[in-house]
Each structure stands twice: as structure tokens, then as C-alpha cells.
């Protein structure tokens with residue numbers, strides 16, 4: 001048997017490669033860039049400065065993958081900062097989310113005694129719901145037409161776990177998923193800053209605002225990985241590139257071969273079965289199993305020849321939505337920023353949230369709906385040098401600024417050459433407002449637009465999650481209703497990236513689930 005081919009060495013592709021190799025299948029990974037990691041990379045930002053180029057926190061990673069790949073033994077140091085999140089208010093105050101619920105409750109009390117009283121119950125509820133949803137994320141979505149006996153059993157087990165949630169929690173789950181996350185948080189809390197810090201998780205990476213229906217589901221699904229309000233702040237010392245280098249090492253050791261600078265331009269199919277790939281330099285590699293870590297649109301609409309797919313399926317693939325809304329600004333700093341309301345620089349070891357109210361977040365989204373770059377964007381900020389000073393020259397820092405919303409397609413034919421300038425100005429103005437003196441601290445600024453995410457990093461539409469995490473593109477519908485089990489209509493062609501269930505974020509969930517299904521097929 002020819003070795004299976006994996007297109008892309010993102011963290012999901014590396015995870016699939018590892019499990020396939022461990023099953024004795026000796027996969028070959030073909031990565032278009034010169035480095036592995038996809039969106040989970042650490043690169044030089046300016047001479048002497050290294051930074052998480054794209055993602056700066058993990059989803060977090062699935063514990064079983066960390067264990068199986070022995071990532072900690074390979075030198076990966078996961079950092080769980082405390083406080084985990086600081087939400088900045090425009091009036092100069094800050095709400096500090098500690099890992100300790102009672103300390104966070106005390107911090108909330110300064111804003112609202114009523115909210116402080118409700119916070120522990122909210123945390124406990126999210127933990128219970130997250131635990132239930134966690135089992136769904138680890139399973140392969142059921143086949144809709146002909147579920148196998150084993151799947152029916154799994155569904156029955158899931159039904160039992162759902163009932164075990166009890167009446168109140170099971171009703172909450174059913175009701176909250178389709179809701180707008182703004183309504184969900186308003187049922188619990190009255191403080192706008194607190195509402196927004198929690199709701200941001202329901203819109204992270206998507207083309208939706210907090211008032212969009214179904215953003216409740218995104219919040220709930222994220223709690224499965226980490227139930228703490230405000231989201232996962234688990235980082236990797238040295239940035240996510242350290243993680244994916246270790247993952248590549250684990251995959252190689254298990255028997256996978258990884259080739260970089262090997263862009264695939266065509267997936268070959270014969271008689272409805274995968275037959276291999278063609279690389280950009282014309283090299284043809286024969287294989288009966290091809291697994292794509294590239295996003296679903298790229299795989300199905302540009303790598304596969306349209307004649308190999310049914311027109312009905314092609315229409316569904318074309319309707320898969322992945323309009324990017326995120327940009328990244330990485331800064332080399334001569335000194336730490338001085339954020340309003342944060343007296344202790346140690347409090348900046350987690351994530352810093354700028355998006356101080358539900359209406360603020362919605363307005364930031366509104367702009368992107370009409371092709372405009374948010375004048376007041378939602379920012380999620382980390383300072384990786386606080387965990388690893390070696391990322392910058394002594395006394396200097398790097399700052400990783402995740403920016404939402406910047407639409408992939410700008411209005412009125414504006415080009416991203418102009419867009420880049422506007423985006424930089426909007427981000428710097430917003431930072432300056434919350435950290436006066438910021439601009440003087442900047443030595444170097446790297447701006448990555450949604451267009452760069454597509455052209456440099458291979459993300460179609462610049463979508464950081466390989467497609468919208470909306471209700472119609474989740475679980476049995478990710479990426480396409482009836483094709484959520486990592487297989488495609490071309491036999492032997494599989495998907496293993498963030499465009500499959502359970503979706504985006506550095507979790508390795510898609511890569512591990514896909515490997516399980518592929519190994520079942522190949523061992524059959």
C-alpha cells in the first residue's frame with residue numbers, strides 16, 4: 001500500500017500524522033510553507049524579536065493528545081497564568097479574572113454586588129454543561145442516513161448523559177445554543193464589562209456580533225475545552241511554534257515523513273477514488289489515501305478537479321461560509337505598556353481584553369458587515385515575553401494583538417494596501433486610549449490582514465477557524481450536512497483540519513477525531 005498523504009502540517013495535520021504513524025501507516029506530510037505549524041507558529045518579528053505570529057493562546061489542547069505525543073517530555077511548557085484575563089473599561093478601571101473563583105467574585109463585587117452573587121453559579125453551570133459537551137466534541141458526528149449499530153449505542157449513551165444533566169441544565173442547553181450570546185449573558189449579569197468579556201468567546205474568530213442568533217452555541221462549545229468565563233488562557237512558553245515543533249518531532253519519531261516547501265496544487269482522483277497529488281513543481285505522488293489539513297473550500301473547490309465531484313455537492317461546498325474578520329498586529333516594544341487600571345504588571349501575564357461592552361462589540365462587528373474596518377475594534381492581547389523573556393532583547397517585549405473585526409472584502413473596491421494603513425491606525429489609536437504612551441514604546445510593527453492570512457498562511461477567505469462556527473456549520477453540519485465524518489464523496493479523500501468537527505482553535509480535536517476514522521477505514 002502507498003503511504004497516506006497529508007496535505008498541510010498545521011497542528012491538526014501533525015496530530016493525524018502522529019496517530020496514523022503510530023498505527024503503522026507511515027504517512028507523508030506535504031506542507032506548502034517552509035515551516036510546520038500552520039496558524040500555530042512563532043516567528044521572527046524583527047531582528048532579535050520573536051512572537052506568536054498568529055494564534056497566541058491554545059484552545060486548550062486535548063489532554064490525551066498532549067499525553068500520547070509526550071509533548072511535555074519534548075520540552076513544551078504550558079503556562080496557565082493567574083490572573084487569566086484582564087478586561088479593561090473605558091473609565092480607567094479593570095476587571096481581573098483570576099483562576100480562583102472567589103477572588104474573581106471579589107473583583108466583580110466592585111462593579112456589582114448582584115453580579116458577584118451570581119458568578120459562582122454561572123461558573124458551576126458552565127462547568128457542568130462543558131463536561132457534557134466535551135463528550136460530543138470527542139466523538140465523530142453520527143451518520144445521518146445509516147447510523148451503524150455502534151453509533152446508535154453512542155447516541156443512546158449521549159442521550160443518557162443529557163438526561164443526567166437534569167431538567168434545568170438540559171433545558172438551558174437547548175435554549176442557550178440558538179440564542180444570541182448577548183441575551184445569554186444578560187440573563188446572568190448586569191455589568192456591561194463583565195457581559196462583554198464573557199460574550200466575546202461566542203464571537204471569537206467569526207463574522208458574527210454578540211446579537212447574532214446562535215452565538216450562544218459557540219460560547220457553550222468553547223466551555224467544553226475550558227469552562228472558565230473569558231476563555232482559555234493556556235499558552236505555550238516560547239509561543240505555539242514550540243508546540244508544533246514538538247508535535248512534528250513526535251510524528252516523525254512515530255514514523256511519519258514531513259516535507260516542507262511542498263505545496264500541493266491538485267488532488268488526483270480516478271473512478272471516484274483518491275489517486276494521489278500533484279505538487280507545484282509538477283511532481284506526482286501516487287496514494288490511495290489523501291488527507292487534507294487545508295480548509296474545506298481550498299480542498300474541495302481548488303485542489304480537487306471539479307469533474308471529480310457531483311455538481312450538487314459542489315454547490316454545498318461553495319455555500320460553506322468562510323469570510324474572515326480577523327487581523328493580527330504584532331509589536332516589538334522597548335518597554336511594557338502601562339494599561340489603565342492595571343497597577344501590577346504581573347496581571348498582564350494572561351490575556352488582556354479590550355471590548356468593554358456588548359454594544360461596543362456589536363458596533364465593531366457592524367463595521368465589518370459593510371466592508372469597513374472597525375474604528376474601535378475588539379482586541380485580545382498577550383505579552384509572550386512575560387513568560388519567556390528570551391523572545392526579545394533584554395528589557396524589551398513583544399506584544400501579540402488579535403484584532404476583530406477586519407473584513408476580508410473591503411467596501412467600494414478599497415484595496416488592502418489602504419486597508420492596512422487604516423487598520424494599523426485604528427488598532428494603535430485603541431491601544432493608546434487604554435495604554436497611554438503606547439506609540440512611543442513601539443520599535444517595530446507587523447500587520448497581518450485577512451488577505452495576508454489567505455495568501456501567506458493558506459487560510460481561504462482569511463478565516464482563522466477554516467469556516468464560520470455558526471449553528472448551520474457545526475457538528476453534523478461541519479463542514480457540510482451529511483459529510484461531517486471526515487470523509488468526502490471521493491473515497492480515500494479525507495479532511496482533518498479545523499473546518500471539521502469539533503472545529504477551530506488549537507485543540508488537536510479535529511486531527512485526533514479524523515485519525516480515528518481514517519485508521520478504521522484503512523485497517524478494514
Ligand SMILES: Cc1cc2nc3c(=O)[nH]c(=O)nc-3n(C[C@H](O)[C@H](O)[C@H](O)COP(=O)(O)OP(=O)(O)OC[C@H]3O[C@@H](n4cnc5c(N)ncnc54)[C@H](O)[C@@H]3O)c2cc1C
Nearest residue numbers: 008010011012032038039055057059264497498504505506
Ligand atoms: C490570527 C489568528 C489568531 C488565532 N488565535 C487563536 C487563539 O488565540 N487561540 C486558539 O485556540 N486558536 C486561535 N486561532 C485559531 C487556530 O490557530 C486554528 O484554528 C488552528 O491552528 C487550525 O489548525 P489546523 O491544523 O486545522 O489548520 P492550519 O493551522 O491552518 O494549518 C493548515 C496547514 O495546511 C497548509 N496548507 C494549506 N494548503 C496547502 C496546500 N495546498 N499544500 C500544502 N499545504 C497546505 C497550510 O500552510 C497550513 O500549514 C487563531 C488563528 C489565527 C489565524
